Amino acid sequence: MIKLEHVNKSFHNGKLAVRDVSFEVNTGETLILLGTSGSGKTTTLRMINRLIAPDSGEIHVNGERVNAQQIESLRRNIGYVLQDNGLFPHYTVAENIGIVPTLLKWDKKRIEERTRSLMDKLHLSAADHYHVYPQQLSGGQQQRVGLARALAADPPVLLMDEPFGALDPVTRASVRKEFRTLDEISNKTVIMVTHDVQEAFELGDRICLMDNGAVQQTGTPAELLFQPANDFVSSFFHEQRFLLELNALRLADIRPWLHTSVPAENYSPVLRGDNSCWDALEQLTTLSAPVTISFEDALIRLDTSELMHAFTQYKQTVS
Amino acid sequence: MEEQPGFPEFVQQQAGKLLEQTLQHIGLTFISLLIAVIIGLPLGILITRRKKLAGIVLGIAGVLQTIPSIALLGFMIPLLGIGAKPAIVALFLYALLPIIRNTYTGILQVDPTVIDAATGMGMSKKQLLYQVQLPLAMPVLLAGIRTATVINVGVATLAAYIAAGGLGEFIFGGIALNNSNMILAGAIPSALLAIIFDWGIARLQKLRMRKVKTALYLLPFLLVILSSFYLLPAAYGTSLVAGFTPEFMGRKDGSLGLKQVYGLDMRTVVISDMIMYKAAYEKTLDVISGSTTDGRVKAFGLQALEDDKHIFPPYYAAPIARQETLDKYPELEPVLNKLSGIINDSIMTELNYRVDYQKQDPATVASAFLKAKGLLQTARHGTKGTIVIGAKMFGDGYVLANIYKLLVDGYTDLEAVTKTGLGGTKIAFEALTNGQIDLYPEYSGTGLLVILQANKAVVDTLISDKQKVYDYVSREFMQRYRIKWLPPVGFNNTYALMMRRQQAADLHITTITDLKEYLQHH
Numbered sequence: 001m002i003k004l005e006h007v008n009k010s011f012h013n014g015k016l017a018v019r020d021v022s023f024e025v026n027t028g029e030t031l032i033l034l035g036t037s038g039s040g041k042t043t044t045l046r047m048i049n050r051l052i053a054p055d056s057g058e059i060h061v062n063g064e065r066v067n068a069q070q071i072e073s074l075r076r077n078i079g080y081v082l083q084d085n086g087l088f089p090h091y092t093v094a095e096n097i098g099i100v101p102t103l104l105k106w107d108k109k110r111i112e113e114r115t116r117s118l119m120d121k122l123h124l125s126a127a128d129h130y131h132v133y134p135q136q137l138s139g140g141q142q143q144r145v146g147l148a149r150a151l152a153a154d155p156p157v158l159l160m161d162e163p164f165g166a167l168d169p170v171t172r173a174s175v176r177k178e179f180r181t182l183d184e185i186s187n188k189t190v191i192m193v194t195h196d197v198q199e200a201f202e203l204g205d206r207i208c209l210m211d212n213g214a215v216q217q218t219g220t221p222a223e224l225l226f227q228p229a230n231d232f233v234s235s236f237f238h239e240q241r242f243l244l245e246l247n248a249l250r251l252a253d254i255r256p257w258l259h260t261s262v263p264a265e266n267y268s269p270v271l272r273g274d275n276s277c278w279d280a281l282e283q284l285t286t287l288s289a290p291v292t293i294s295f296e297d298a299l300i301r302l303d304t305s306e307l308m309h310a311f312t313q314y315k316q317t318v319s
Numbered sequence: 320m321e322e323q324p325g326f327p328e329f330v331q332q333q334a335g336k337l338l339e340q341t342l343q344h345i346g347l348t349f350i351s352l353l354i355a356v357i358i359g360l361p362l363g364i365l366i367t368r369r370k371k372l373a374g375i376v377l378g379i380a381g382v383l384q385t386i387p388s389i390a391l392l393g394f395m396i397p398l399l400g401i402g403a404k405p406a407i408v409a410l411f412l413y414a415l416l417p418i419i420r421n422t423y424t425g426i427l428q429v430d431p432t433v434i435d436a437a438t439g440m441g442m443s444k445k446q447l448l449y450q451v452q453l454p455l456a457m458p459v460l461l462a463g464i465r466t467a468t469v470i471n472v473g474v475a476t477l478a479a480y481i482a483a484g485g486l487g488e489f490i491f492g493g494i495a496l497n498n499s500n501m502i503l504a505g506a507i508p509s510a511l512l513a514i515i516f517d518w519g520i521a522r523l524q525k526l527r528m529r530k531v532k533t534a535l536y537l538l539p540f541l542l543v544i545l546s547s548f549y550l551l552p553a554a555y556g557t558s559l560v561a562g563f564t565p566e567f568m569g570r571k572d573g574s575l576g577l578k579q580v581y582g583l584d585m586r587t588v589v590i591s592d593m594i595m596y597k598a599a600y601e602k603t604l605d606v607i608s609g610s611t612t613d614g615r616v617k618a619f620g621l622q623a624l625e626d627d628k629h630i631f632p633p634y635y636a637a638p639i640a641r642q643e644t645l646d647k648y649p650e651l652e653p654v655l656n657k658l659s660g661i662i663n664d665s666i667m668t669e670l671n672y673r674v675d676y677q678k679q680d681p682a683t684v685a686s687a688f689l690k691a692k693g694l695l696q697t698a699r700h701g702t703k704g705t706i707v708i709g710a711k712m713f714g715d716g717y718v719l720a721n722i723y724k725l726l727v728d729g730y731t732d733l734e735a736v737t738k739t740g741l742g743g744t745k746i747a748f749e750a751l752t753n754g755q756i757d758l759y760p761e762y763s764g765t766g767l768l769v770i771l772q773a774n775k776a777v778v779d780t781l782i783s784d785k786q787k788v789y790d791y792v793s794r795e796f797m798q799r800y801r802i803k804w805l806p807p808v809g810f811n812n813t814y815a816l817m818m819r820r821q822q823a824a825d826l827h828i829t830t831i832t833d834l835k836e837y838l839q840h841h
Contacts, residue, residue, distance in 0.1 A: 049439055075441030086436025090454050100440050149440075159439075 001027050002048060002157060002189055007057030009043055017043045018054070019213045025206075027156070030190040031218075032204035034197065040213035041193045045159055048191065049078045061157060076100055079150030079188075083162040085142045087134040093119075093145050094130045100153040111152075118148040121182065140171035144178075151184050158185065160192040164199065176202065197240060201247050209233055221248035226318040246278040249314065251293055257310035261298040269294035280307055329500035333489075341508050343484040347403070348471040348512070349545035351410030355467060356542065359415050360460075363422025364448065373423060380416040388413070388474045392481050396594055400603045401562070406475070406483035413474055414467035421463025425456030458524050464538075465520040472513040476505070482562055482588035482598075486512075492589070495566030497745035497769050558841045559605040559834075561816075562590040562598055566743065567608035571768060571778070573814065574608075576630040583835045596621065599819060606834065609817040612664055612715060612810055614671030622823050623815035625830040631814045633785045634762035635807040636667075636715060638723065642801040644757040648704060652805065654730045655723060655758070657694060659806040667810040670718045681739075685721035695725065701732030709756035710739040711747050715812055719760040744769045752800055762812055763804075766792040771799075785811070 002025040009018040018040040025031040033041035046052040048059055050071055059066045066074055087096050097118060098111045106114075119126045122144040134142055143163065150158060163179075164172045179185070180203060194200055200207050201221045208218040209232075216236075217229040225241070225248050228234035237244050252273035270283055273295045281304070283291045290303040302310075330337060366373040386394075391412065395405030429452055437451045453460075479487025489505025492498070523538070567573035568589055577583040585606070590598060598604045600619035609616055611623060638655055645652050662670075670688060673679045689695040708723050710716030720737045727735035738756055741747040748770055750756045767773050767781065767788055781787045793804040816831055828834050 051435070051439055072441040072443055075439060077441075078439075080436065080439035082432055082436055082439075084432045086430075086432040086439075088433060088437070088451060089430075099437075099442075103441055103446070 001025065001060075001062060002031075002191065003058075003060040004044070004048075005058045005060075007044070007047060007054045007059060009040075009047065009052065009054050016213050018047070021057070021210075021213075021215050023208050023215065023218050025189050025191060027189050028187050029205045030185075030192065030203060032200040032207045033191060033193045033210060034195070034200045034204075034207050035210035036195060038212075039210040041210050042161055044210070045161055045191060045193050048157075048159055049075050049080060072103075076103055076153065077155050077157065079153075079155040079158040081146050081150045081158070081160040081163045083165040085134075085146035085166075087142060087145060087149070089134060092131050092133055093124070093137070094126075096134065096145055097148045097152050099149060100155075104153055106153075114152060115148075118151060118184075121184065122148050122178065124148070138171075139167055140175055143167060143175055147179065154184075156188060158188050158190045160190065162193055162195070165194070165196075179203070197237065197244065198247075201244055209236060211236075222253070224248075226315070243278070245315070246281060246311070247276050249277045249311065250274050251277060251280060252295065254307075254310040254314045255295055255300075257313040258300045258302055258306065260301050260306065262292065262301045264299050267292040267299060267301060269299060277307065277311055326500050326503060330504055333504060337489070337504055337508065340484060340486050340488055340505070341512070344472070344475055344486045344509060344512065345545050346547065347406055347410060347475045347478055347483060347485050348468065348516075349542055351407045352414050352464070352467055352471055353539075353542040353546050354407070354411045355414035355418050356464065356539075358411075359418030360422055363419045364426065366419070366423055367426045367452075377416075377420060377423070380419050383412045384416045388477050389480065392477060393594070396481060396597070400601070401482045401590060401594065401598050402588065402603070403478075403483045405481055406478035406485075410471050410474055410478075413470050417463040417466040417470070418460075419463075421459050421466075422456065425459030425463070426452045428459065429455045461520055461524045465517060465524070468516045468520060469513050472509060472516060476509055479565065479589050480591035481594060482590040482604075484589070488565060488568070488589045491591075491743075492565035492569045494745050495564065495743040496569045497743075497748065497772075498569065501569065559585060559838065560603075561585050561587045561606040561608075562595050562604035563587055563608040564592045564595065565589055566769075567814065571775075572631055572764065572782075577816075577831070580628050580630050581831050581835050583831065583838070585838055599817065602819070605818060605822065607817050609815055610715075610812050611815050612667040612671060612812045614668060614673065614675035616817065617668055617672050618676035620820045621817045622820040623817050624823070624828065624834060626815065627830040627832050629783065632764045632782045632788065633811040633813050634764035635785055635789050636719070636760055636762055636810055636812055637789070637807040638719075638758050638805045639751065639761045639766075639796065639802050640758035640805060641751065641754065642797070642803050643754075644706065645803060648706070648731070648733055650731050651706065651727065651733065654726050655805055657726055657730075658719075658722060658808055660809045661692065662809045664810045667715060667718075667812070671715065674718060681717040681721045682724075685718055685725055688718075689722060689725055696729030698725075698728035699732060701728075701734055703732040704734070706733050706735045706758070707756040708735055708737050709741050709747055709750055709759035710737065711741055711743060711759070716760055719808065723758070723760075751802065760808070761804075763789045763792050763807075764813070766796065766804075771795050 005022050007018060007021045008016065010016045021040070021044055023031065033044060035041045043052055047054050048061065048066065050066055061074065061078065088099070091099070094115050097115045101111045101114060116126045119129065124141060124144055129137065129141070134145065137145065147163065164176055167175060176199065192203065204221065206218060206220055207224055209216045209224060211232055217224055217233045221244070224233060225237060225245050250273065251271065254277065255273065269292045271280055271291060271293045273293070280291060280293070284304045284307065290301050293300045293302065362376060366376050388409070391409045392405060395409050399405040399408060433451060433455070434447065437447050442450065475485050476487035476490055478485045479491055486505040486509040489501050493501030493505060563574055569575070574587065590604070595604070595607045596609065596613065596615035596619050599607045599621060609621065609623065616623070640655070670684055673684045674681050686695060706727055708720045710720035717739050720739050724735040724737050727733055741750055744765055747759050751759060763785065767778065771792065781791055789804065789807065796802045796804060816834065818828065823829065826837055828837055
């Protein structure tokens with residue numbers, strides 16, 4: 001668990017980089033720090049592992065003030081992923097992954113086992129890449145190694161600073177998908193910095209939208225879209241609003257406006273209640289036929305017009 | 320340079336000495352390098368952390384680097400005397416800048432993202448330094464050590480000037496003695512050393528990352544081994560220490576004669592003429608190979624030992640000039656001859672004293688002298704032609720060259736320019752034969768032994784009579800080189816062994832034989 005309370009930070013030029021930032025991230029939750037460049041999100045992230053010292057305010061990791069913890073051991077218990085991966089060019093892939101376990105004095109055998117299992121999970125063939133230097137890998141592979149390195153000592157907390165920012169769109173989508181499905185992070189507290197709205201919506205349980213050093217709103221993607229705290233928040237998503245809304249809304253959210261239930265013995269469901277409206281729309285357009293969705297209480301069959309109708313109804317009730 | 324026959328023979332004859340000098344050379348280079356690494360590396364690391372210091376430290380090291388090497392050696396003598404100590408300190412100061420600067424830039428050029436990642440993962444400052452910064456800075460750091468090594472191999476040749484040994488002994492001895500074999504015997508090994516070490520460290524730089532660690536452990540080990548070479552030779556000694564110039568070391572009428580005729584065998588270091596007298600005065604040396612008319616003999620209270628077995632021939636000083644020049648400007652010769660017979664030994668010593676010790680400008684001394692003799696005439700600023708007057712790099716030459724300049728300017732329509740500071744007999748004589756200078760003052764004995772390199776039989780028949788020597792060289796120079804010996808100036812400048820007046824009196828030494836006897840019993 002991570003908690004920030006009234007954190008401020010100004011730089012040498014006197015400009016406030018972070019002003020009165022407070023938020024909480026629960027264990028197992030992923031919080032996205034979203035904002036444009038210069039919004040203070042990276043500074044906020046770097047104060048958590050004490051790469052930057054705040055001017056005032058309190059930061060807690062795992063229930064203890066970070067300043068009260070021995071700085072190296074604090075950092076060794078926080079996985080850290082950087083945009084430009086920061087892999088050691090003079091270390092092999094395996095040595096890079098083993099850095100934190102080595103600092104923690106794990107024995108060699110344990111490090112090797114852990115390294116091989118992580119490489120396996122991240123689709124890096126140990127046979128091909130174990131003794132290879134980072135320069136010999138592709139950008140996507142390097143970023144996977146960076147992720148493996150952050151996860152190596154199984155830290156409860158993971159800080160990610162634009163982890164997919166340097167990758168091309170195709171590689172980015174695939175690494176992101178891998179990350180989302182990785183069992184390693186399901187029980188971790190993750191804070192990820194990004195300026196990519198799509199990415200934020202895809203990966204975040206909650207999003208903390210920052211601008212000009214201050215938090216504008218913290219909430220689930222749907223909360224940010226449908227109950228924006230101020231004009232900045234609503235205008236921030238303006239361009240891709242429809243797409244984001246479809247992405248943010250789960251089918252369960254529009255369940256009250258869906259009526260066509262069908263008997264379970266005749267239809268097999270393609271989607272479930274926690275799938276997004278976007279997923280349903282995708283199915284509808286590819287199949288060109290109604291799709292069946294299993295909710296907790298019933299099986300529902302819907303077509304495009306029914307979906308859009310329910311979607312509009314939902315928006316009217318929340319606004 | 321023309322390859323004189325017999326270079327292999329020379330090397331074979333001098334193999335022992337060559338090996339000793341080479342080992343000394345390697346030793347000097349690497350002791351100073353080792354100290355420079357021990358001090359420069361931490362200093363370089365320190366200034367990456369305290370950026371304010373960086374400018375100051377790099378500035379000071381940079382200034383040290385710009386001091387001419389011979390001057391730096393000169394500065395060291397009052398502080399540390401002569402011998403290995405000042406040489407090592409000077410070389411150390413030279414090696415410092417490339418090592419500090421490359422450590423500094425090497426560490427700063429490490430990708431900041433890598434440093435950020437390392438810090439973020441919980442590496443301590445020490446772990447960051449040893450596991451990330453130093454390994455990644457290693458190629459740049461090694462490049463610094465490589466530069467420092469090559470600089471040191473070169474500068475270490477100058478160590479011979481202050482009695483620290485090394486291959487400079489052959490190089491400077493060879494220049495002084497007009498002996499190409501000797502120059503090559505010093506120059507080739509020192510060039511080879513530079514190339515070999517440069518290549519070796521370049522290999523280290525190119526090693527794969529993996530092996531850098533091994534290289535790191537190997538390097539200090541190698542440095543220490545190579546440094547220890549310096550301590551190997553020089554394990555013998557006598558109670559008194561002699562310092563001889565490179566030229567004196569190799570001359571028949573020098574150190575070789577002392578050994579053959581007197582059987583004198585004492586601990587000897589090679590030293591530059593420029594600091595030899597002072598070193599004797601400061602008691603770092605006891606016996607030196609002085610020249611009788613040098614002003615510093617008077618200044619430093621030194622006494623010449625009597626050459627009771629007559630190995631040092633008297634040398635007539637006389638201007639030697641290109642016949643071609645004399646033919647072209649017939650008015651030149653009579654003007655030069657105005658000085659003939661005028662300067663005797665004590666006048667020359669006095670003139671040298673004013674230049675060497677009272678630090679008067681040679682031109683001023685020359686003009687005062689001519690005025691006193693009633694020979695000074697105002698310069699005519701003639702435009703008929705230019706006469707270049709050379710001089711070797713010590714006392715007599717500077718003053719004489721300036722006197723001749725004033726004479727030529729005053730009595731002819733020619734314009735004279737001086738080119739003093741020619742490094743030795745070989746350099747001065749080659750400048751004359753090539754026409755880069757038109758005349759310079761030379762000694763008859765030097766002409767006989769160094770330039771003509773007359774064989775032993777000829778030398779033996781001539782050496783006792785200074786007139787015979789003069790006649791012989793006059794004839795031979797004209798025949799071989801079309802160079803004319805003009806009438807002698809008057810004084811004899813001869814070599815002499817010299818001691819401090821006080822010490823000579825205390826030990827009851829007045830002749831070279833006394834010195835030899837004393838050494839045998841102590």
